[in-house]
Each structure stands twice: as structure tokens, then as C-alpha cells.
Amino acid sequence: MRYRLHDRRAADRPANGDTAICPKCRIGIIEFNERYRVQLVTGKTEAIPAWVCDRADCHYERAARSGSDRIPLQSSSAELRARSSRQLMKARAVLSRAQQTLSKSLGRKKQR
Numbered sequence: 001m002r003y004r005l006h007d008r009r010a011a012d013r014p015a016n017g018d019t020a021i022c023p024k025c026r027i028g029i030i031e032f033n034e035r036y037r038v039q040l041v042t043g044k045t046e047a048i049p050a051w052v053c054d055r056a057d058c059h060y061e062r063a064a065r066s067g068s069d070r071i072p073l074q075s076s077s078a079e080l081r082a083r084s085s086r087q088l089m090k091a092r093a094v095l096s097r098a099q100q101t102l103s104k105s106l107g108r109k110k111q112r
């Protein structure tokens, strides 16, 4: 079972030079590039696997790995949102735990 899953995923994985019709302009051809260069917010460039349209005026490009944290701009705000919601959840957990402890100790006092 596990083997089949792994096998299918490997077959689905696009290879360098794979092509498809561009979903944006529907005229151009998108080509898979294992090392497509993107400009990061920091000004550095990084090579990531991505699909890129061959029409210069289309500008379609999509990172192959969804949920990749390496795509610039998009990710920095998404990451910030995720981080702040994580902190909020943590704060809520601490608060509810404190309330539980408080009510537990109050209940114990009443019993005595």
C-alpha cells in the first residue's frame, strides 16, 4: 500500500522539460523547470522548481511544490499570518489552562 502510494507520486512528479498548455493565456506553453530563478524579496535570486509560460507578455509562473515557503512576496504575508495565528492560539490555550487550574483549585477549596 505504502509502496503504491510512493510509486504513483513519483510518476506524477514533473520532469525538466515537461510541457502543458498555459492555464492563464491558453496560447502559450508552460514548461517545467527544475531550477527556475526567482527574485526574492531580499534581492537574492534562488532556483526553485516551477512552471513557466513561454510567452513573454503572459508572465505566468507557478511554483511546482504547493505550500512551498520559498516563493517570495506571497509567502512572507502568509507566513506572518500563520505565525500570528499560532501565537494567538497559544495565548488562548494558556488562558484556558489558567482558568481550568483556577476553577479546579476553587472547587477543591469548596469541598473541604
Ligand SMILES: [Zn+2]
Residues within 6 Å of the ligand: 022, 023, 024, 025, 026, 027, 028, 029, 053, 054, 055, 058, 059, 060
Ligand atoms: Zn501564458
